[in-house]
Structures are given as C-alpha cells and as structure tokens.
Amino acid sequence: MSEDFEIEIPPTFEHLAMVRSVLSSALEAEPILKEERLQDLRLALSEATTNAIEAHNRVGTQAAVGIRITVADKKVTVRVSDQGGGFDPSKLKKHPPVTDPERLEYERGLGVTLMRRLTDECSITPTKNGTTVTLIVHR
C-alpha cells in the first residue's frame, strides 16, 4: 500500500517552505519515519527543490517544478523534477580541505553533499529537458 502526494510549484524560492510543509503533512497522515529522519528528508527535499528552482531561473523558464511524494509501508520516496536544462553532479567543483583557509571562499556547493548523506538513496537523473532527483528514506 502506498499513497502519493503530487504538487507543482512556480520556480520561486518563496515556495520552499510550502514544499517542506507538504512533506511534513504527508508524513503526519502516515507517520512511518522517526522525527530525526523526517528532518533529514525535509532538508534533502528543500535542497533538491532549491537546485531545481535555480536551474529554472538559469534557463529563464517559468515552468513549474514538480514534486511527488510517495509514502509506502517501509519507505518514503520523493522525486523533484525540473526543466532546467540538465545538471551533471560530477562537474561540481570540489571544496578545498577544511584545514585550508581557502575553504572559507566557498559558500555554496554543500546541497548535493547533504542530499546524499541525509538519505538512504539519492539519484540525480538527466531527463529530456532537465533533471529528476530521487530521494529515498527507509523506515
């Protein structure tokens, strides 16, 4: 048994909080995750949605960003789909080591690390017009 929640948002950052709320509400109805894991997934979802909105802004499209939340017995799956022209995570610039003073020059680029570390499964898949990020947290 699983339940789907699907929303589309305009590509503006003011909608991030609403996306997080939808996830919380979905899991209030089906509380299969512990609070700590819910917090992990909320953050990972927020990061993925932020990246999707940024991608739309970069290519200048007002198309909606799609978010699908599937709550099953033993896992929660979140898919964030954008039409932002594609994204290659292997081309992300690596940060200098934390012991390097130059590390303080890098204020961005932590989002993908957080998505990967806070979920049990994280995939970034190119699509025809953009990218789909899939985040899974097990019960």
Add this chain to the structure above:
Amino acid sequence: MVIEPTFEVAEYGRWAVMRVTGEIDMATAPRLRQHVLTVTARKPDGLVLDLDRIEFIDSTGLGVMVGAAKRMRMIDGGFRIVCSQPHLNELFKITRLNEVFDLYESLEDALTTVTGTLVEGVPTDGAGNPEGAST
C-alpha cells in the same frame, strides 16, 4: 507558510551576539547575510551566532555562516556558533564545518573567555534598525 526568521543583536563587551530564529533557506538567507554584513561592518572583537532556537537551516544558511567566519577572520575577530540541536550539529559534521567553526553548547560557554555583560538588543531589520521602524 515559512516560519519567518528573526534576528536580535545583543552586545557583550566588544563582542556581538546575534540570535537567529525561524527558518533559513534560499528565500530567507539574504536577510541573514544582510544582518551579518551590518554587524561585521561595526568591527566587533568577535561575533557569536546563537542558533539554539532556529527551526530550519539549509546549505544556503550554512554558506552564510562560512561567509560570516571569513569576514570575522578578515578583521581578526573571533567567530563562535551556539548550537545544542543534535540535527544541526549533525549537519556541521556531515559538511565538516565543525572543523572550521568553533561550536558551543550554550551562549554562556561561548562567552566564557570574553569580558563583558550582556546588553540585550531588539529585533532588527537588515540595516540594523528596529523592525517596523521607518528608515
């Protein structure tokens, strides 16, 4: 729907203490950045960011803290973060920012080596003016 962030800047001797509450994400991080810029422009001896009552913070917010640490380093000032929330401490570990920042469990701990008394501030807008005041 977002829990709007609030920013309150207090003084403790020559140090500034900024208490942040609410949610910090890509939509609200510019306000945090503006407050950091305003406070660091006054060149305090140190800055304590008190995150104990923060509801949510993402990588953008963490990035603003990296910027704050950099600005304080440029003026030879101290930079400390108060955070006892396990989830936020976990984020610092995952990103290894716990090796960059000085983290403290409480404001008292963060100010142990600082001389001064706490002079409470009021919630301010990004320009350092009291919230709601006309500028």
